[in-house]
Amino acid sequence: MDPKVLDYCLCYIDGRTNVWAWFTSCPLEKQWGDDWDDAPYEHNAGQPYTMTIKEFGIHGIAIDHNLFRVAVDRERGATPCEGSVNSQWSVQDINNKHVAWLRFEKDAIHAGTTLRDFIEIVKRNGGQVYLPVEP
Numbered sequence: 001m002d003p004k005v006l007d008y009c010l011c012y013i014d015g016r017t018n019v020w021a022w023f024t025s026c027p028l029e030k031q032w033g034d035d036w037d038d039a040p041y042e043h044n045a046g047q048p049y050t051m052t053i054k055e056f057g058i059h060g061i062a063i064d065h066n067l068f069r070v071a072v073d074r075e076r077g078a079t080p081c082e083g084s085v086n087s088q089w090s091v092q093d094i095n096n097k098h099v100a101w102l103r104f105e106k107d108a109i110h111a112g113t114t115l116r117d118f119i120e121i122v123k124r125n126g127g128q129v130y131l132p133v134e135p
Helices: 003-007 091-095 115-124
Strands: 009-013 020-024 051-056 059-064 067-073 128-130
Touching: 003 115, 009 091, 009 115, 020 115, 067 115, 115 128
Parallel strands: none
Antiparallel strands: 009 020, 020 067, 051 059, 067 128
């Protein structure tokens, strides 16, 4: 794994399965995906886009960036949609830090947390992060 990936920031956790955590090399405020402004996120939001628009005056240009996802066993952690049929949160709300992506008894993981810190916090709270196997 490229060591730079450890500095990517958390931008999305799949609300339906609570298994995949997505990290981006893009500045968090520029990262977007389908219906990220709609609540409840767990029924509306799609995975993060791999391109963003960089503004140049009235014109924009599409800029590629990198995404990295990890599987998470977060047995002791709760997502914003935990315990409700329809949460009140959109991905945009969560990424604006109105609520944490994962809450543990003593810790919370907010949007923008680096993969390095995410792994440490999940492990400290009894969970496990599974990184892809390199070929």
